[in-house]
Amino acid sequence: MRIQGLLNEEYKGKSYYEQMWNEEAQKLEGANEETINKKLKLLKKKCPEASMFWVNAAGQTKLPFPYNESLPKKWSSSYTAEFIKSRYGNDPYTVLAFIGADKKQGFMVIEVPEKAVELPIQKLDPAYYNIYLGFVFIIVLSFIVLSLFFFVQIRKRLRALQTAMNNKDEQGIPLPVVSGSTDEIGQLEQSFNQMVKQLHESRNREQQEEQLRQDLIMSLSHDLRTPLTTVRTHIYQLKNEEVTLNVQQALEVIDTKVEFVSSLIDNLFSYTLLLNGKYPYREEEIDMVRFLRKSIAQWYPLFEEANMEVGIQLSSQSIYWYGDVQWLERIIDNLCQNVIRHAKEGRFIGFRLVQNNGSSSLIIFDKGSGFKKNSETKQNGVGLAIVDAMIKEMELTWSIHSTKNGTDIQITYEARD
């Protein structure tokens, strides 16, 4: 390469030429013209970049080799002075040395172009500019590449973090991310993992509390039911004794209240489970005609006991609903219980299952005096709240139409695609 070649060349500065020229001039003490020409030729070989000539004692110009400027044949003292003046500090760099020691043998002149005596770094100038440009270009390029790499890397990690945040386990909590580095994003990842851990802890605590509450309700339910059983057994024994009519009636009331408290406990318990999504749900295809027949069969004796007529109009074809049999049973139970408690006086309960276009409805109707806004209906709030929650959960709809001549409850199922 050119640059390399330049750098490898031995450097000859101004002082070198000056010293060399003076020394060589000294050595030519008393030399004749031929010797001096020979010497100059030798020196020219050594310094090909330089131009040389000499002037003899008589002031005549001696050009052993071609010279590019015109020089006078004879040097006058004024021309000499002018020559020295014009060359001083100018290009080419000129050294003038007297031959020998007595200054009468003439003088010899060497001219070196300024370029040749420049410092190597100056000589490099155009190359240096290219290097400089190249260097800047490389730096800028590497800066762009590095930043690009950096941003891509950060983007990738942020993306991974975002994916991790969206990647949730079965509890709905994001999964922890694998964090290797300790830089800012690494710290962010660690904080994220810490947060996930805390979320898990809090979720576990919540679950424990939930379990505790359920256990409490469960044991409460058990602890209340056991004494109620004892009460009931005592009532039964008393009823079998000979007691007055008043006592008999009191016993009936106590028995009814025991039943009421027990169903309230049951409803509260179920409602708690339902609200917490802990009520087991198993969806299946239900043959509604078959299911209703079986449910009504179970309730029939109770309606008989209450002197109620049961009207049944079920479709002769199978009608299928998707849902949980146990839930539907619970809904029917709560509604029937409601009718026996509050619409007994109508002496009638009807069940109708009808199919419309794309939907089918179950209608339970009675001839009671309708829904009353008194304390009696409030007692059934939980029971109906369970019906409502279950119906919504099973994606059914329901409506109550109540007048003083009776109540219709319609539960509708929209066929699914």
Next chain:
Amino acid sequence: MYRNHVLYIEDNEEIGLMIQKELKKQNYEVTWLQSGDSASQFIKQADIVILDVMLPGLDGFTGGKKLKKLAPDVPVLMLSARTALEDKIMGLEFADDYVTKPFHPEELLARLEVLLRRFSRKKEELILKHLHISMRDYRVMNRETSEEISLTGKQFHIFTYFLQHLNQILTKEQIYEGVWKERYIEGDKTLMVHIRYLREKLEKNAAKPEIIETIRGIGYRIKQ
């Protein structure tokens, strides 16, 4: 006279004492245990087991399953203060009936009777209106004429199924599937035809049945 043996497992002393008294009054022989640990020793003599779910030591579910394995033909009635659906489903995996506290003692007794009949462990004579039925030697007599009524295999099968579920309303599906052991198809008339023939033999007037009652829209019932 043979007395049915009840193995009664209940940890609550008060309830246990009273139910034991009631059962004895109803002519049952009773073994009352306050824990289920030694229940397996008595299972061979028992005709029916009443099992409380919340028991100290071995819990009712495990105990019940063990007893059912030892004696599959002995009915088990679960008695529980827990009504959670899960419990009910779990209980009915092995138990034959499930009664929740607070129960009416009458209801418990009635269910005992039903279970004993269903498992044919009640070898008794039954009087139904003008009929006299001997469960021991599978004979049906008309008490008024003292004539034996002979039933075909299917008719007898249906009649026994009713007697095993005395006082219960049975849907068409239940009867068909209980007797034929096949899935009932809506609209199938086979059962109706058989009931008609059965009525012709059993009833004094088949047009006004007294023995096999029709529950309109649901099914049939034989009430004692």
